[in-house]
Amino acid sequence: MHPNLKPANPNFSSGPCAKRPGYDVSKLDLSVLGRSHRAPIGKKALKSACLDTAKILGLPEGYRVAVVPASDTGAMEMAMWSMLGERPVDVLYWESFGQGWATDIIQQLKLENTRVLNADYGQLPDFTEVNCDHDVVFTWNGTTSGAKVPNADWIDSNRKGLTFCDATSAVFAQKMDWVKLDVITYSWQKVLGGEGGHGMLILSPRAVQRLESYAPPRPLPKIFRMTKAGKLIEDLFSGATINTPSMLCVVDYLDALNWVESLGGEAATIAIADQNLTTIETFVEQFDWVDFLTQDSKIRSNTSVCLTLNLTPKQIKSVLKLLEEHQVAYDIGAYRDAPAGLRIWCGATIENSDLEALMPWLEWAYHSVKKQIL
Incomplete structure (x- = not known):
């Protein structure tokens, strides 16, 4: 069964990026x-x-x-x-x-x-x-x-x-x-x-x-x-x-x-992006089927977070399709010239609660595709 809790805002595109929380x-x-x-x-x-x-x-x-x-x-x-x-x-x-x-x-x-x-x-x-x-x-x-x-x-x-x-x-x-x-x-x-x-x-x-x-x-x-x-x-x-x-x-x-x-200026938006990256790092540490494209944490971006999966490019497309169909993550495929994988925007307009909600969905989509339960 897939998770019940969905991100309130499923827009994780790397550009144009999500509007700020509360935007009207x-x-x-x-x-x-x-x-x-x-x-x-x-x-x-x-x-x-x-x-x-x-x-x-x-x-x-x-x-x-x-x-x-x-x-x-x-x-x-x-x-x-x-x-x-x-x-x-x-x-x-x-x-x-x-x-x-x-x-x-x-x-x-x-x-x-x-x-x-x-x-x-x-x-x-x-x-x-x-x-x-x-x-x-x-x-x-x-x-x-x-x-x-x-x-x-x-x-x-x-x-x-x-x-x-x-x-x-x-x-x-x-x-x-x-x-x-x-x-x-x-x-x-x-x-x-x-x-x-x-x-x-x-x-x-x-x-x-x-x-x-x-x-x-x-x-x-x-x-x-x-x-x-x-x-x-x-x-x-x-x-x-x-x-x-x-x-x-x-x-x-x-x-x-x-x-x-x-929010308190640039320091506050930097802190939000850092916290968002930490959420994904905590998730990645738990599993051996997902990893960062950038292995060295000292040079790892806190905005455009790129992940690799031990799936074929075709299977990764299936993961992306599942996430979109369930309206939990839009536009998170790797850039067309980059290695196949995921690219999740974690800039200051992304709420950490949405990333926390997304992580279990990534796990579910991965296993669903791996078992070919589509």
Whole structure:
């Protein structure tokens, strides 16, 4: 017999992720809808998105925050196309999205002086090989592999190059050493459970200096341009977006930021993700048929938790089908390029009680499929 208790919210997708507990779209401040994003009311909302982000994350003085098009992908492409090429590049990857940045750097930007340091899913490359006199491009948390950077100790404080960090499934869930990072990108749809389509771009003063001193030898689309006449377009970092954003998505993001503040800030959302990971670790320790794709607990993600099962890929699909049919877990299959398995989102919008309810269902679905009782 299957368990009786079901998760109250079966949405464990790794993006778009579950909305925050208690979310009610009708409670959003909709006064900006139907108004121009250039009008004072629109500018105020967008400026708040930038300034409140900096305050809640505790960014160092001089760091700038902007809302940009096309989610985390847009923010990363914008930064790479605008700034890379001034010096050699070290690009690190251990999962599909990081590999995508390497592909773009080599095949699209065609930067010949590029070194690739990579590792298999669930592992990390050798950070001692990184040359911090080069520009360094990496993901903080491997969304499709469940492996994260444990810290930024490997980044030289006196580096000559810039660090470009895709942090989309890490920001608000993992403690980040901001002074070691020069370009940071993320999207609203991950840890805060916001809407897709918009990216956040954070620049250090060193990154701004690069923008103002280096003109890349390639044409830049309008949505990538952050300078004019050799100077940073400061308005971009106070809410004057490059193109028209969805103001509904903006107020949704502001609602998420208010929720983080109500919990006690970034430390509280990190603690929620840590607790969620602990729940799954406790479950995995009990059985020999399930394990983490990332074996080393020191580099194991507390957001995109990837599991392996001693089942065939076809059997794993049957497990997923069972869980969906019983409405206990949606969208938890491994990413298409990753090894077959499960990927359960454990960010701050996931309630621990829902994960606790899900675990017995995983056990039931596994044994049901193993015995072919479908």
